[in-house]
Amino acid sequence: MGLQTIFFHIYFQQLDHIYDQSFPPLIKATMSGNVMYVKTILSSNHVDLDQECNIIFDGLVVYGATALWVASCLRHLDIVKLLVENGANVNYNTTAQSMPLRAACYEGRRNIVEYLIEQGANVNLCNEYKNTCLMIAAYKGHEDVVCELGGLFLKRVI
Numbered sequence: 182m183g184l185q186t187i188f189f190h191i192y193f194q195q196l197d198h199i200y201d202q203s204f205p206p207l208i209k210a211t212m213s214g215n216v217m218y219v220k221t222i223l224s225s226n227h228v229d230l231d232q233e234c235n236i237i238f239d240g241l242v243v244y245g246a247t248a249l250w251v252a253s254c255l256r257h258l259d260i261v262k263l264l265v266e267n268g269a270n271v272n273y274n275t276t277a278q279s280m281p282l283r284a285a286c287y288e289g290r291r292n293i294v295e296y297l298i299e300q301g302a303n304v305n306l307c308n309e310y311k312n313t314c315l316m317i318a319a320y321k322g323h324e325d326v327v328c329e330l331g332g333l334f335l336k337r338v339i
Contacts, residue, residue: 205232211248211264214257219248223267230269239287244276253293254284261293271302278308286314286330289323294330304330 207228210218222228233245238254249269252260261281265271274280282302285293294314298304304314318326 204234204236205229205248207232207248208234208236208246208251211252211257211260212255214255214260216259216263219260219263223263228267230264230267231273233275243279246275247273247281249273249281250275250279250284253281253290253297254288256288256290256293258290258292258296261296265296265300271297271300272306274306277310278306280306283308283314283317286318286323286326287321289318289321289326291323291325291329294326298329 204212207219207222207230210222230249231247233247235242235244236246236251237243238246243250247269249261249264249271250273252264271282272280280302282294282297282304283306285297307313308317312320315327315330318330
């Protein structure tokens with residue numbers, strides 16, 4: 182076992198005990214932002230790209246988050262692309278009907294928003310509170326994301 186592998190196991194075993202959360206290996210690797218770790222896990226034959234976990238995000242528990250949802254809110258564009266290229270569902274919802282696109286809009290990640298839309302993410306889906314991605318981006322004050330989403334809306338109207 183190499184030094185990097187040992188570090189990987191020790192580091193992520195510690196994460197398991199934060200707030201009594203339990204993270205599948207793919208989500209742990211995604212949280213780290215380390216593309217090499219994500220690639221290593223994806224090279225396994227039986228990886229469930231839509232495996233869920235419960236994660237504390239912005240002070241709230243998000244039930245049913247996937248690796249793609251986590252990568253979308255943590256600025257990990259390379260990992261978002263890697264997950265999508267390997268078959269992750271861009272429209273997979275958490276329990277509260279939040280999808281990766283909503284996570285990126287909430288955090289103001291325009292580059293991830295653009296990529297997910299290019300990959301077929303549905304900008305019109307509402308969460309359990311009937312809020313759209315455009316509404317959440319506006320509420321959070323992310324003008325560049327609002328312009329991106331608003332531009333898509335105007336193209337459909339015109």
